[in-house]
Amino acid sequence: MKYSRLDAKDYAREYMRGIWAAALNPFNEDLSLDEAGLRSNIRHWIDDLDIQGLFIAGKQGEFFSMSLEERKRNFEIAVDECDGRAGTIMSVSDQNLNTVLELAQHAQDCGADYVVVHAPVLSFVQDRGEVLYQYYKAICDKVDIGIAMWSHPDSGYLMKPEECARIADLPNIVAIKYSVPREMYARLTHMVGDKIHVSTASEEEWLDNVEELGWKLYLCSSPPYQLQTRNDKRMDEYTKLAFAGRFDEAREIRDSLNPVREAMKAARPTDKPQAFGKYWLELLGQVGGRVRAPMLELTDAEKLAVRNAFETCGLKV
DSSP: OOOOOEEEEEEHHSSOEEEEEEEEOBTTTTTTTTTHHHHHHHHIIIIOOOEEEEEESSTTTGGGGGGGHHHHHHHHHHHHHHHHHHEEEEEEOOSSSHHHHHHHHHHHTTOSSEEEEEOOOOOOOSHHHHHHHHHHHHHHOOOEEEEEEEEOOSSOOOOOOHHHHHHHHSTTEEEEEOOHHHHHHHHHHHHHTTTTTOOSSOOOHHHHHHHHOOOEEEEEHHHHHHHHHHTBBBBHHHHHHTTTOOOHHHHHHHTTTTTHHHHHHHOOTOHHHHHHHHHHHHHHSSSOOOOOTTOOOOOHHHHHHHHHHHHHOOOOO
């Protein structure tokens, strides 16, 4: 650990900044984890794209299809390959609290910087505030590592800003990935100040959130390595301009990526996000690989549509 539990907020305020990306996990033809491919992607993301941190074993990484040991191995590979050159945040999300705690302890032991914990499914609970507080408190009490909350419609509800603000007072809560409407995350930002990082996965809203809400952290999704190449780092460029207060220049560069965003939206099958992402990576020269059930593979016709969109989107490869 690079910090104590009581220092977690201060550490994250200083070091948990910039663009963090949610890593896809490449799987081999036999559906085993492609460790060499994952390492190659991580080196590219850090060395060539200057991504500041990686979100490991999340939904993009298909953690729901992985065994406990595979998820732990995923953590270890990321820590080893990042080697201090980029931060790591490990998704330890699970409906079973003991699994969450086991993964969080492993992340702490293997040298991860932070963990992220998805809000639990609470289908029969109408008043969730106290349940959520005690859930996150139980995790905070057992580990020292900094913890990010994660609220997303997948849980069947959205954590209220007031609930999040109360949980933010726990000593090693350092951030939230808040996949909610902008009004909700703006309200939470104003409520918590700089106590924790508030972020959302929308790249299209990132610049506005830097300018209007003072955000310092993009946490996290796949655009940082899908919209960029070694020769075309426009997301990195507009982010640096925004952090420097040069918002007019930043907007011009951000908007220049609209053809890429539109091409990706047009070509992405609505039922195959991971397969699309992996094939787009392959077109970029990265390692994509297969997806695991229940996710579906692209058809040949879908691959052709993606390839055509990629070739006309304007990214400089």
